[in-house]
Amino acid sequence: MSEPEQVTRFLAEFRRALTGGRKHRRAIVDEIRAHLLDGIAARDSGPEAERAVLRDFGDPLVAAAGFNRLRTRRSIRRLGCAGALVLASALGAAAVLGLPDQPASRLPVYAHAPATSKASPSFRIAVIDPKTRRLIRVARAGSSVQLPATNTS
Amino acid sequence: MGGEPLKGHLDMLLLTLVDAGATHGYAIVKQLRRVSDGTFDLPDGTIYPALHRLCDAGFLKSRWSDDAGRRRRLYALTPRGRKELDRQRRYWTRFERGVDAVLALVPW
Numbered sequence: 036m037s038e039p040e041q042v043t044r045f046l047a048e049f050r051r052a053l054t055g056g057r058k059h060r061r062a063i064v065d066e067i068r069a070h071l072l073d074g075i076a077a078r079d080s081g082p083e084a085e086r087a088v089l090r091d092f093g094d095p096l097v098a099a100a101g102f103n104r105l106r107t108r109r110s111i112r113r114l115g116c117a118g119a120l121v122l123a124s125a126l127g128a129a130a131v132l133g134l135p136d137q138p139a140s141r142l143p144v145y146a147h148a149p150a151t152s153k154a155s156p157s158f159r160i161a162v163i164d165p166k167t168r169r170l171i172r173v174a175r176a177g178s179s180v181q182l183p184a185t186n187t188s
Numbered sequence: 189m190g191g192e193p194l195k196g197h198l199d200m201l202l203l204t205l206v207d208a209g210a211t212h213g214y215a216i217v218k219q220l221r222r223v224s225d226g227t228f229d230l231p232d233g234t235i236y237p238a239l240h241r242l243c244d245a246g247f248l249k250s251r252w253s254d255d256a257g258r259r260r261r262l263y264a265l266t267p268r269g270r271k272e273l274d275r276q277r278r279y280w281t282r283f284e285r286g287v288d289a290v291l292a293l294v295p296w
Contacts, residue, residue, distance in 0.1 A: 066213060066236065066261045073214040073258075074232075093231025101237030109244065 039085050042071050045095055052099035055106050063102055067092075194228060198238055200276040201228070203247060203269055211262045213239060239263060247272050 038046075046064055053060045071088050078084035092098070194201075201220060210216040216239070217232045242248040247269030250261050265273070 062261075063236075065259045067233075069212070069258050069260045070214045070217070070232065070236075073212075077218075091232050093233040095233065097231070098233030098236065101234060102240065105237055105240055105244065 038068070038072070039075065039082075041082070041085050041089060042068070042075070045071070045089055045092075049095035049099055052096050052103075054103045059106070067098070194230065197280070198230075199242060199247070200273065200280060202235070202238060202242060203265060203273040203276070206248060206263050207265050207270070207273060211264065212260045213263075216263070242269070245272075 050064050074088035075084045205216050205219050210219045213236055217235050220228055243250055248263050249266050250263050253260050253262050
């Protein structure tokens with residue numbers, strides 16, 4: 036079935052409103068195209084069927100905004116994980132090596148990642164005692180670990 | 189019934205429809221309208237971001253199929269999605285029972 040002109044125009048408007056990479060947008064547009072063409076075929080085709088299907092679909096800008104919100108949420112989650120990794124690495128290194136103006140024994144180790152983070156579910160943080168330099172525990176992403184000052188002094 | 193009263197329940201409905209065998213977006217939308225007898229009158233376009241959100245949450249998984257030259261994204265429930273559906277159904281049953289009990293105080 037060839038694509039009716041109103042569908043092509045509708046999808047072009049929808050695509051323009053989507054954010055993200057080409058592959059991401061193409062996958063979404065392909066899915067919506069299949070939906071529209073299925074709907075038109077189920078209604079025995081014709082311009083009236085096309086109008087009805089597009090009407091049922093609703094405003095393409097609203098649908099695109101829904102996808103864009105999801106994408107933003109994914110990006111924030113990814114950033115949260117990456118941020119936690121960087122923070123944990125920096126704090127871990129500082130805890131092991133010590134900072135020039137602060138004795139290693141007094142460094143608190145704190146690592147945090149969003150509890151709902153799913154971008155890297157296997158991500159773990161090694162918490163090392165700055166005094167003995169021994170592994171104290173391995174913390175899961177999303178948890179917080181803070182060594183009390185009494186433990187490290 | 190538009191989107192507002194459905195908030196919080198749409199996930200349960202979508203997971204159920206996928207579990208019942210509606211595998212692609214169009215079938216899911218069509219089934220939702222048919223089975224609810226038009227009660228849930230949502231724009232079709234709002235269903236797709238919800239399906240993608242359920243994929244992100246790990247409750248649904250999707251794959252592409254090429255059916256007669258048309259690319260379709262097919263959805264399936266994951267074990268985690270089944271657990272979530274069970275949880276939501278239990279919650280809904282309890283909620284419904286509670287509301288019914290209160291409404292039964294006054295005959296109408």
